[in-house]
Amino acid sequence: FSGDWAQAYFRFREPRSDLAYALEAGKGGTRAILMAVQAHIIKYLLFVRNTEYTHLERLSRTSRQEQGEALAAALADSLWAAGGGGRAVICLVAAAVHVTPSRDYKADNFTERIQLFEFSEKAAAQEFIFDHINCFKGEGSHGVILFLYSLLFSRTLER
Secondary structure: OOHHHHHOOOOEOOOOOOOOOOEOOOOOOOHHHHHHHHHHHHHHHHHHOOOOOOOOHHHHOOOHHHHHHHHHHHHHHHHHHHOOOOOEEEEEEOOOOOOOOEOOEOOOOOHHHEEEEEEOOHHHHHHHHHHOOHHHHOOOOOHHHHHHHHHHHHHOOOO
């Protein structure tokens, strides 16, 4: 992955601002993934989340907590769809190395530490993501790459 990919994570605008619902997207290849997730975030905030606010107020009054909930729901929706509605695989970075480098594989000190968590219920996957939301939205987390790996494993390499 290029430097842009390695640095990419899910970063929201300031909570309770006019753009509190919006992800910040830099230039580069990660923008397409961020915008696909952004669509799911807006869907969640407008049509799923319970709030007393109406219409566009629902978007601009989004708190930091609600940003995390919306991101977890958006990621879980995408992974569940990739898994054919029957599974979701979530990738997180562990401290231990799970893959030893070989001559066909160049270590990047990231991919070889990926740990997989498989879920057969969408709600459980969403809760797990929310519990580990900083793994996707924390600076230096490689959150977009983790999500991309999660999509691939949820979809399966055969599919």
